[in-house]
Amino acid sequence: MSIVDIMSNFGWISFVIFALLFSSAQAAGSTMKLLLVEDEICPWCERWEEEIGGAYGKTEEGQKAPLMRMDIDDPIPKNVTLKGKARFTPTFILLIDDAEVQRIEGYPGEDFFYPALNQMLQSAQ
Numbered sequence: 001m002s003i004v005d006i007m008s009n010f011g012w013i014s015f016v017i018f019a020l021l022f023s024s025a026q027a028a029g030s031t032m033k034l035l036l037v038e039d040e041i042c043p044w045c046e047r048w049e050e051e052i053g054g055a056y057g058k059t060e061e062g063q064k065a066p067l068m069r070m071d072i073d074d075p076i077p078k079n080v081t082l083k084g085k086a087r088f089t090p091t092f093i094l095l096i097d098d099a100e101v102q103r104i105e106g107y108p109g110e111d112f113f114y115p116a117l118n119q120m121l122q123s124a125q
Helices: 003-028 043-056 060-064 110-124
Strands: 032-038 067-071 091-096 099-105
Touching (some): 043 060, 091 110
Parallel strands (some): 032 067
Antiparallel strands (some): 032 091, 091 099
């Protein structure tokens, strides 16, 4: 059965509902990670580590997207596909099945980080 047959048999609304359910089912089977691109001399990376880093893995966000780290000067891991090289530290890159979906560049504080991360996680589902 082709997409045209589905649309003619069920109409556009049914097709849209089917597409949304199918994409949600695909996302449910996907693996999410949060790639932290950092630098050892980055004061904002240190601040993130102090305010969030130690507890991140225990949070709901950390359970959904476990943290993966890389130094900004290291090569991109072979299994990871990014839209572009990180230019700033810290950069937080949401990966789904090791491919970049979205990123947050910089860290202006905990009050900004979690809402921005939650927005990325929600839009990825």
